[in-house]
Amino acid sequence: MSAPRWIAHLDMDAFYASVELLRYPELKGQPVVIGGRREHQPRPGADGRLQFARLRDYTGRGVITTATYAARAYGVRSGLGLMKAAALAPDCVLLPVDFEAYRAASRAFKAAVREIAPVIEDRGIDEIYIDLSELAAQREGVAHDPLGGLKQLAQDIKNNVRAATRLSCSIGLAPNKLLAKIASDLDKPDGLTLIRPEDLTLRIWPLPARAINGVGPKAAQRLEDLGVQTIGELAACDPAWLVQRFGKAYGLWLHQSAHGLDERPVQTHSEAVSISHETTFERDLHAVRDKAELGRILTALCEALARDLARKGLVARTIGIKLRFEGFKTVTRDQTLARGVQELAEIRHAAGLCLKRVDLSLRLRLMGVRAAGLAPVSSRATGPSPELRGAAPKPVTAPLFEPTNPG
Incomplete structure (x- = not known):
């Protein structure tokens, strides 16, 4: 008889904010939101103590990436515009985003989990699924709690994560991924929640x-x-x-x-379907008056895309753009190439081909670039792509924004 199926969903508690509180322990227990810009970095005051930016001083279109639980008590949450959040909680501390620190903490907590339970599915920077079926079968329960071994296994994982990162996490245990995901959110923060099929009517x-x-x-x-x-x-x-x-x-x-039914397995590996980068502007930008600035932003986005492709050893057969205009109208365009590309100049030139098919008469508030049709570098065909043939790709500093007719 096969072991009963037990899946864990591990979710780090207020992950970005918790990483920042390790850096600034004096903010523990205070309402803090993450989502500011570089200029919102704390600075030493006249007395030598750090001075923190506050939400009331923010202007712009940024949104909250995450918030501490103390901030959430004011109705402040991820995805809420910072200006709206300032109206709810003007005295909240505002910190800039530091993705390098968050990625390092993410690698650390996942390594700590693998030391105990290696069958994991990576679901993002702050959450994973873990198949505990075989490991739980090796843990004995007690007469009054036959699932005590399973719960101790989950507690061991939580303890190992805290020892490695000084951060807390919440774990949901259930017979499948769907219920485990729900369970992990029921007793946050630092929760450990087990849902059995017979708990469906009362808990779910x-x-x-x-x-x-x-x-x-x-x-x-x-x-x-x-x-x-x-x-x-x-x-x-x-x-x-x-x-x-x-x-x-x-x-x-x-x-x-x-009805709590879900047969999806824990997938230990999955291929990337696409890679994208986008940014929201602090003010609306016009294709003519702000052409140089838009060109620099496009280059930076393409550079980030090229770095990701190189780091993962991939090429892309499709390059796309995403534009959001005033009034929140969003337009996407894709350019499929005859062979995969990875170099910055080729990516930016392909993005320029996409731009020529968009009416740029309205002001822009967001821009993004996307690479799809991904394949290993070894599968790249030789010779220039026909779409880019006939002339060298435009220099990466060449302006690509001109008002055009939609294609």
């Missing part, structure tokens, strides 16, 4: 439908408009009724998820 069904990973804001609102607010109410819906309103695939998935 009272939760809002949006607690299911995969039910986004639009689907949650549509369900609410249909009178379905909780997971339990979703579970009671006729599958045919859900299919009629949400389509066959999503409707059936909603029904299965509400």
Whole structure:
């Protein structure tokens, strides 16, 4: 008989903010948001003590990357505009984002988990799934708690993460990934929550439908408009009724998820589908009046893309752009090439070909570049891509922004 299936979802608690509190322990317990710019770096005051920027002093279009739990008590949360957050909690400390520090902490906590449980699925910088089935079978429980060994295994992982990083995490334990993901959020911070199939009606069904990973804001609102607010109410819906309103695939998935059904395995490796970089401007930029600045931003984005491709040993057959205009209209364009590219000049030139197919008469508030159709460098065909043939790619400093007719 195979071992019972036990999946853990490990989620670092307020990850970016917690990393910053290691650097600035004097901020512990205070409302802190992460998402500022370089100029919001703390600076020594006249008395030698660090002076921190406050939300009330922020101007611009930035959004919160994360916030401490003390800040969340004011209604401040990830994704909220910093100007809106300032209206809610003007005295919150504002810190700039430091992705290098967060990536280092991410590598450290994942290495600490692998020391105990090596079968993990990387889901991002601050969360992983862990298959504990075999390891849990080796841990004995006790008469009054047959799952005590499983819970001790999860606690050992939490302890190892804290020893390696000085950070806390929350772990959800369940028979599958869907329930484990929900469970990890139930007792934050520093939680350890176990959900068994028999716990579904008491622990899961009272939760809002949006607690299911995969039910986004639009689907949650549509369900609410249909009178379905909780997971339990979703579970009671006729599958045919859900299919009629949400389509066959999503409707059936909603029904299965509400009943806690999920057979997805923990995937220890997955290939990148695409790589992208984007930035939101502090002010709207115009293709003519701000041509030089837009050109520099595009080059920087393409440079970041080229570095990622080189580091991963990949080439891209498709280069795309994403533009968001005033009024929040978003446009994307892709250029598929005959062979994979990796060099900055080729990436930027392909992005320029995409730009020629966009009406740039409106002011821009966001720009992004994307590489897709990824393959190992060894699979790259020789010779220049026909799209780039006939002349050397434009120098990376060449201006590419001119108002054009849409293609």
